[in-house]
Amino acid sequence: MKYSRPRGTQDILPPDIHVWRYVEGVFDATFERYGYEPVRTPIFESTDVFLRSVGEATDIVSKEMYTFNDRGGRSITLRPENTAAVIRAFLENGFHRRGGITRWCYTGPMFRYDRPQAGRYRQFHQVGSEVIGSLSPLLDVETIDVVTTALEALGFTDLVVKLNSVGCAECRKSYTDILRSALAKLQDRLCEDCDERALKNPMRVFDCKRCEDVKAELPSISDHLCQGCAAHFDQVKSNLDAIGRTYEIDARLVRGLDYYTRTTFEILHGELGAQNALCGGGRYDDLVEQCGGPSTPAVGFSAGLERIISVLPDQGSSLASRGSDVDFYVICLDDASAPRALRAARVLRAFGRAELDASMRALKKQLRNAERRGARVSLLVGGDDPDRVIWKDMEKREQIEIEDDGLLAFAERFCEGDNG
Numbered sequence: 001m002k003y004s005r006p007r008g009t010q011d012i013l014p015p016d017i018h019v020w021r022y023v024e025g026v027f028d029a030t031f032e033r034y035g036y037e038p039v040r041t042p043i044f045e046s047t048d049v050f051l052r053s054v055g056e057a058t059d060i061v062s063k064e065m066y067t068f069n070d071r072g073g074r075s076i077t078l079r080p081e082n083t084a085a086v087i088r089a090f091l092e093n094g095f096h097r098r099g100g101i102t103r104w105c106y107t108g109p110m111f112r113y114d115r116p117q118a119g120r121y122r123q124f125h126q127v128g129s130e131v132i133g134s135l136s137p138l139l140d141v142e143t144i145d146v147v148t149t150a151l152e153a154l155g156f157t158d159l160v161v162k163l164n165s166v167g168c169a170e171c172r173k174s175y176t177d178i179l180r181s182a183l184a185k186l187q188d189r190l191c192e193d194c195d196e197r198a199l200k201n202p203m204r205v206f207d208c209k210r211c212e213d214v215k216a217e218l219p220s221i222s223d224h225l226c227q228g229c230a231a232h233f234d235q236v237k238s239n240l241d242a243i244g245r246t247y248e249i250d251a252r253l254v255r256g257l258d259y260y261t262r263t264t265f266e267i268l269h270g271e272l273g274a275q276n277a278l279c280g281g282g283r284y285d286d287l288v289e290q291c292g293g294p295s296t297p298a299v300g301f302s303a304g305l306e307r308i309i310s311v312l313p314d315q316g317s318s319l320a321s322r323g324s325d326v327d328f329y330v331i332c333l334d335d336a337s338a339p340r341a342l343r344a345a346r347v348l349r350a351f352g353r354a355e356l357d358a359s360m361r362a363l364k365k366q367l368r369n370a371e372r373r374g375a376r377v378s379l380l381v382g383g384d385d386p387d388r389v390i391w392k393d394m395e396k397r398e399q400i401e402i403e404d405d406g407l408l409a410f411a412e413r414f415c416e417g418d419n420g
């Protein structure tokens with residue numbers, strides 16, 4: 001083999017691709033019912049889009065971005081996440097002038113130069129939503145509800161929603177001072193990275209996997225919320241209660257991106273091990289303004305498709321094997337009959353998936369292929385009769401001869417029988 005795929009990337013091929021399309025379809029259908037409209041933005045952006053929004057002291061920006069200069073000397077970054085890019089698109093296309101609430105959703109690849117391991121890739125895929133234009137806690141609740149509803153439709157039952165509030169810029173100011181002095185007392189126990197975090201952006205210490213003990217001793221932001229943020233958090237909790245969505249408060253859930261204000265949440269799945277978050281999200285009321293727009297609050301989530309698919313309940317794998325099955329397998333027995341076989345396959349495609357075997361191999365071999373492809377019907381074209389084909393029901397092991405001209409009507413009756 002001359003080439004291999006880059007480390008941390010995956011080829012998504014049949015039959016697995018059918019599971020991917022199924023999962024994406026369930027999210028699409030759920031978003032549609034909640035009134036979200038899909039958007040597609042470029043997979044690369046000017047590096048600036050991510051620098052301040054995600055935050056220069058975050059791992060994503062400081063260690064994980066795929067950044068390069070293009071041939072015109074512009075700094076370009078493969079998107080490590082989509083929220084900042086979606087807000088860029090929202091502003092650039094003038095949606096902020098329309099007023100009201102904008103509900104957008106998306107699916108696509110993201111790129112982070114991280115150490116590849118189970119559930120962690122360098123190219124991975126997110127599905128997500130962003131609701132832009134309202135401060136209402138009902139939309140934090142809706143965001144948690146829309147992703148949980150989609151995950152439930154995929155068969156998940158044992159999900160844990162972790163919930164916290166990281167307050168607003170105001171409460172964060174006084175909290176950061178308190179945190180700084182707590183960190184100063186624990187300095188000799190901090191790892192090298194956290195030494196720097198403590199100086200630059202102390203809340204990022206909570207992202208550290210090496211300083212778990214220290215983190216447990218630090219004051220949590222949710223104990224230092226201003227009145228407005230505390231009231232917002234109460235409303236989120238009581239409205240989640242009102243729709244029967246359960247959650248666990250995790251006072252240390254600050255999330256690894258700088259733009260969050262107030263609500264933060266993650267949805268965890270027990271079987272995922274170290275990378276156990278299926279989804280993460282929260283409110284980011286200052287980002288639109290930071291990106292040069294008018295003050296516009298927003299809230300959203302993104303879920304990792306690789307992780308969802310790796311722990312997808314039952315139906316996933318059965319779909320994977322069914323997804324590539326064909327309904328009709330058209331077997332051509334000799335070169336002279338090729339035009340008839342081509343025509344027959346086109347007729348059958350009105351009723352389902354029809355695949356033409358163009359190998360001209362012996363009947364037995366082609367029939368074996370039909371079975372391998374899960375065909376319900378094999379259609380034998382050629383041989384002795386120039387006007388008739390053989391319709392072979394692979395399940396019932398019955399066969400019948402039909403006129404070429406009668407194929408359409410026969411297939412129609414066959415499929416009607418199917419639908420009862």
Ligand code: HAM
Nearest residue numbers: 081083119120121124277278279280281300301302304
């Ligand atoms: P995030 O927590 O960085 O948030 O990523 C969201 C989800 O993407 C994670 O929970 C995980 O399932 C998946 N994910 C992240 N990194 C990787 C990776 N290297 N390999 C595989 N899966 C991964 C965000 O990206 C925010 N934009 C979420 C958001 C939207 N907040 C507001 N709106």
